[in-house]
Amino acid sequence: MTDSVERRFTQEFPRYYDLHVPEGDGPFPLVMAMHGYGGDKTSMMKLARRISDSRYAIAALQAPHQHVVYPEKRDEALRFAFGWATNYRFDESLALHRDAVDVIFRDAAQDPRIESDRAFFVAFSQAVAFNFRVAMTDPGRVRGMVGICGGVPGDLSSNEDYVRGDFDVLMIGGEQDEFYAPERMRSNCSALEPLVRSVELRMFDCGHVVPRDVHPVIDTWMAKR
16 A cells, blocks of 8 residues: 655635724835734724724734634634634744735835834734734835734744844733743743844733733834834
């Protein structure tokens, strides 16, 4: 009996993002907003608009991998959510993310109200490291990076494709975060320092969630850039 052979083919796969552009002529700086594992574009757009929906054009991208979230109570309906990666062929998940970012930049460049040459990248949890992979290979696109309860690429110190970027980073952490504990957040920030212009870490009294009072902190930080 001969061994089976894996073969590969590609199909067109639709992706979705929500776009908010403030009233007025602009141009408005672009914010690329990415939800965490189990989120969606709608929830991330709400978060980003709480930062400021009058000064920024916001593109909230939805992750490609849909999954079922089973209810905790028997009478609740199934919920569907999205994630950024699968363990199988992880490099293909990274390529999907990079291509989606490219498409949004191209779309934004067609709108004169959007300042689309560079963007703020704002992400929660799983998407944070994905955005850093984009930023470290194409830093000229980045105005600033905001990572909420998220990490850095595991190959940060070994990937020869990563280059230093002339942009600032704001990392937001939770004192009770079971996935990204304070010490881990501090270690990640130290690892980032040689590769960016500056790194600031702000800790909040919360777990693995977006802190309730973080929005004005991010708004003030972004307004300076």
